[in-house]
Amino acid sequence: MASLGVLIIGAGLSGLTAANRLVRGLDGVDPAQVAVIERGLTVGGRLATKRIGRATLDHGAQFFTVRSDEFRREVDEWLAAGVVEEWCRGFGEVDGYPRYRVAGGMNELARYLASDLAGAGVDVATGRRVTAIRPGDQGWRIDDEEADRDGRAGRQQTITDVSALVVTPPVPLALELLEAGGTLLTPDCSSTLDGLAYHRVIALLAVLDRPPDLPAPGALQRPDDPTFTFVADNQAKGISPVPAVTFHTAHARSADLWPADDDEIVEALLPTARQMVAPAEIVELQIERWRYTGPVRSHPDPCLVATVAGVPQPGPLVFAGDGFGGSKLEGAYLSGLAAGAAVTAS
Numbered sequence: 534m535a536s537l538g539v540l541i542i543g544a545g546l547s548g549l550t551a552a553n554r555l556v557r558g559l560d561g562v563d564p565a566q567v568a569v570i571e572r573g574l575t576v577g578g579r580l581a582t583k584r585i586g587r588a589t590l591d592h593g594a595q596f597f598t599v600r601s602d603e604f605r606r607e608v609d610e611w612l613a614a615g616v617v618e619e620w621c622r623g624f625g626e627v628d629g630y631p632r633y634r635v636a637g638g639m640n641e642l643a644r645y646l647a648s649d650l651a652g653a654g655v656d657v658a659t660g661r662r663v664t665a666i667r668p669g670d671q672g673w674r675i676d677d678e679e680a681d682r683d684g685r686a687g688r689q690q691t692i693t694d695v696s697a698l699v700v701t702p703p704v705p706l707a708l709e710l711l712e713a714g715g716t717l718l719t720p721d722c723s724s725t726l727d728g729l730a731y732h733r734v735i736a737l738l739a740v741l742d743r744p745p746d747l748p749a750p751g752a753l754q755r756p757d758d759p760t761f762t763f764v765a766d767n768q769a770k771g772i773s774p775v776p777a778v779t780f781h782t783a784h785a786r787s788a789d790l791w792p793a794d795d796d797e798i799v800e801a802l803l804p805t806a807r808q809m810v811a812p813a814e815i816v817e818l819q820i821e822r823w824r825y826t827g828p829v830r831s832h833p834d835p836c837l838v839a840t841v842a843g844v845p846q847p848g849p850l851v852f853a854g855d856g857f858g859g860s861k862l863e864g865a866y867l868s869g870l871a872a873g874a875a876v877t878a879s
């Protein structure tokens with residue numbers, strides 16, 4: 534395959550933001566020289582929305598908050614474009630801080646950003662899983678294969694002569710790609726990246742026969758609850774035409790249940806879920822497992838410019854995503870911005 538300027542692996546919020554920063558920054562790169570490659574059949578990563586029959590459920594990120602000026606400016610544009618809306622100012626207790634939802638479901642934000650990039654001339658390719666990263670003489674060499682809905686591998690390709698690489702999958706997955714290519718990092722970089730661990734979350738997605746009796750705004754946030762830390766009715770949230778509840782299981786409980794099969798997980802969690810939505814009945818139930826929900830502790834910097842060991846560095850290699858800087862969607866956004874800036878600065 535043809536050579537390329539900057540390749541961004543992952544079309545979650547950080548990858549899409551890095552691409553946007555690269556082509557729209559003052560030091561803008563030619564959009565034809567920037568590409569994003571995503572293993573999923575759609576963009577978004579943990580900005581995930583699922584349909585079950587007539588129901589629509591956000592099953593990854595549920596909402597976001599804004600703390601920094603940079604993110605504020607971007608969110609103001611999304612609000613003006615009608616992509617994002619204020620959902621509420623607290624769950625149970627109103628504390629005055631806006632929580633934002635995405636019109637139509639969280640994944641719509643990623644689609645909006647990706648179609649904007651495509652309109653600017655950036656190639657955003659989905660259904661292509663990177664399998665190995667290795668240094669070449671003229672730049673990075675990236676192996677990838679087509680991935681279908683069930684993750685089955687298809688045609689394999691190699692992208693050569695990539696002058697800069699931004700890697701946004703959760704860090705343990707990103708390191709597997711380097712290992713597969715036999716690419717070694719300096720001991721400093723390796724030990725920093727090896728230390729990044731992520732929480733797991735098991736999500737229950739339940740379609741109901743009538744609205745549940747949850748307090749306004751139709752959601753509960755309970756960080757200390759041992760079973761479900763976040764419970765939201767997607768109909769009350771305004772994204773589903775029928776009542777459909779997302780239950781996020783607490784980190785510790787998710788880790789305990791992780792090795793169990795789906796039937797055992799349902800047996801363990803269903804009684805509590807039923808109680809919470811009663812008298813409504815659950816008419817359909819699905820489980821989603823999130824192996825990498827968010828970092829246990831983020832790296833202090835918003836991105837990491839890594840150095841390879843043993844061979845000449847073929848170009849910048851930037852690690853980004855919510856494992857760097859701050860966690861959550863705002864952290865992913867700021868990390869993407871920093872990664873784009875790091876590439877143009879190098």
Ligand SMILES: Cc1cc2nc3c(=O)[nH]c(=O)nc-3n(C[C@H](O)[C@H](O)[C@H](O)COP(=O)(O)OP(=O)(O)OC[C@H]3O[C@@H](n4cnc5c(N)ncnc54)[C@H](O)[C@@H]3O)c2cc1C
Pocket residue numbers: 542543544545546547548570571572573576577578579580592593594595596597598661662663664701702703706710734736781823825826827853854855856860861862863865
């Ligand atoms: C259950 C859950 C609840 C959450 N709740 C909230 C919340 O309420 N508020 C909030 O702010 N945040 C929340 N988060 C966290 C938030 O979703 C993340 O911080 C953010 O979406 C991370 O974005 P990212 O771009 O760093 O990573 P991701 O979204 O994970 O993007 C990385 C992308 O890389 C792709 N990829 C991986 N491997 C490869 C490969 N080999 N080849 C090509 N592509 C690859 C993935 O498919 C993915 O699309 C939640 C997350 C989960 C899972």
